[in-house]
Amino acid sequence: MPTYKLTYFDGKGRAELTRLLFTAAGVDFHDCRIGYVDDWPALKPHTPFGQLPILEIDDNIVIPQSLAIARHIARKYGYAGKDLMEQTQADVIVDTFDDLHVEFGKTLYEKDESKKNELKRQFREEVLPRYLRNLEKALKKNCGGEGYFVGNSLTWADLQAINILDITMSDFPDMLKDFPKLGSHRQRVENQPRIYEYLRNRPLQKL
Ligand SMILES: N[C@@H](CCC(=O)N[C@@H](CS)C(=O)NCC(=O)O)C(=O)O
Incomplete structure (x- = not known):
């Protein structure tokens, strides 16, 4: 098994x-x-693009860009989708939640x-409902x-979904009230045993 070092600031971001992918995979x-x-x-001048996160593999490979890092781990441990079409569908959901993260x-x-x-008003009344409506439709x-994305x-x-919903809900706690499928999906994923343990024990941080 490769050794992995994920470097970032002290937050979820x-x-x-x-981190959730490593947890789900038990790595x-x-x-x-x-x-x-x-x-x-x-450290900044020694990183490929002057940004974090970076993932170091076996002390000799350095990968920048958060989604490239996550995609690498997802592919390696079987969380990227079972075939090309599933992989593309998963990418679409990951990128859409990433867009929502940027808006937030x-x-x-x-x-x-x-x-x-x-x-904040625009985000709460316009941006958020639009994203959540479309994402609930995609889930359905x-x-x-009733299952996964x-x-x-x-x-x-699914991990990107719970991650970005969690971060956004820190400021908009009732945002899922009109989106029951997204809400129950979130619970379903957060209740997976390894994820559940991780969420209970991770540092209490808003972002
Ligand atoms: N597209 C990049 C963005 C990375 C990024 O913006 N990193 C910020 C922290 S979230 C950073 O390194 N800020 C410090 C700096 O730019 O000096 C990714 O997803 O990894």
Whole structure:
């Protein structure tokens, strides 16, 4: 088994999907969390694109880009989809949740208070319902929404779903109230034994 070191800041952010994948697969990894002020300036010039996360494999391969990292682990351990079409369907769901994550991010980092409130209103009333409606429709297309996003077993699309919903719900806690299939899917995935244990024990962090 390769050795893995995942380096990121101390938060969920763009590393949590890979942490969830390692957890689901039961694969050991070094979860290296560094400080933005104390550690990052020295490390940044030694990373391929000056960004985190990076995944180091066997001390000699370095992979940047969070979704490339997660896709690599998903493919390696059987969570990418069973054939080309399933893989593409899983990619579509992962990318759509990534878009939602980016939209959510816009509501966090605006400095001007009144602009920030307007961004949050737009996100809550327009952006979020649009994404959730489309994602619930996509979920229902497979087994009426009673199983997984793709095929008949867990893929990285399901892990990306619980990850981004969790991060977004930190500010919009009742956002799934009109989307019962997304809500029950979330519970189904979070109740998988390894994931359940991981979620109970991971650091309590909003983002
Ligand atoms: N598309 C990249 C974006 C990576 C990214 O924006 N990383 C941020 C943290 S979330 C970062 O490294 N910030 C520090 C910096 O740019 O100096 C990915 O998904 O990995």
